Amino acid sequence: MSGPAAADPVVEPVVTQILAAARPAENGSRLTGLREGPGRRLDLQVHSAAMNTTVTVRVLRAADPARPAPVLYLLNGAHGGRDESSWNDKTDIEEFFADKQVTVVVPMGGAGSYFTDWQNPDPVLGRPLWTTFLTKELPPVIDSAFSGTGANAIAGISMAGTSVFQLAESAPGLYRAIASYSGCVSTSDPLGQAFVSAVVARWSGNPANMWGPPGGPAWTAKDPALHAARLDGTAIYVSTGTGIPGPHDTLNGPHIDGNAGTLLGQLFNGGILEAVTHSCAIALRDRLAAVNVPAVFDLRPLGTHSWGYWQQDLHTSWPMISAALNR
Secondary structure (H helix, E strand, O other), X not given: OOOOOOOOOOOOOHXXXXXXXXXXXXXXXXXXXXXXXXXXXXXXXXXXXXXXXXXXXXXXXXXXXXXXXXXXXXXXXXXXXXXXXXXXXXXXXXXXXXXXXXXXXXXXXXXXXXXXXXXXXXXXXXXXXXXXXXXXHHHHHHHHHOOEEEEEEEEEEOHHHHHHHHHHHHXXXXXXXXXXXXXXXXXXXXXXXXXXXXXXXXXXXXXXXXXXXXXXXXXXXXXXXOOHHHHOOOEEEEEEOOOOOOOOOOOOOOOOOOOHHHHHHHHHHHHHHHHHHHHHHHHXXXXXXXXXXXXXXXXXXXXXXXXXXXXXXXXXXXXXXXXXXXX
């Protein structure tokens, strides 16, 4: 006589598993909520103790969530992901990373903040402390919730193309690779100061609340180009176009949708911005060479400051990033 049939094992829902696995950061920052988004995306709510606010963080789980995986942080630009201007909305990251053993993390928010720690509260932007959040508060939450291997990389566009350098220098050893797409990395020379000030002012912030008056000592201290020797041993990728229209700057280009007005804005505004970042990239190339820090520079002869090129840059830089994450 046979005994009772064994019960099928109980499989916990994904949300329950992750909430149970997540551990807080040392200062109490923690995962407070989680919901499944479209496709493989998970939308996390992470409370930042430093900023006393909750940050939405979009996560794409690794191809095999049961196995440990390194982490790639992708930073949005000056919009902070607003108005559907994020990596998830504007690129193919969900398809591109579907078969890759890496956890992809896209923090939302931080418009006009440069993802840095501000010296003083701002009447409009508040008191951003994004360096603290991204380097100390978020990583332990992500690693515990998604079985991180301890290997990280970070990439960013435009404004965040500066931030990835600053973050890497502020947290030595945290990132094995950084990638800057159409960023202006120097912040203390006249061009860098003007670029940073214009970006912050675009979002009604006061640059003096970020690092003090432009030209002050904090602007020099936060200039990644001046302290580039600290990045020796980090894999570095830098890309930019020239502002001259390229293959994605047409009525059939990404996110143009046949709209002549949208195309005109991309050609004019995107052309000017990319011409500036091209100049910044050349200066950075020379600076890194002077301090013997190796880096890959992809100085495209064509292209504006726009998402079609940044998707292309992510694809192009991925082999370098992947090699660093898995070495």
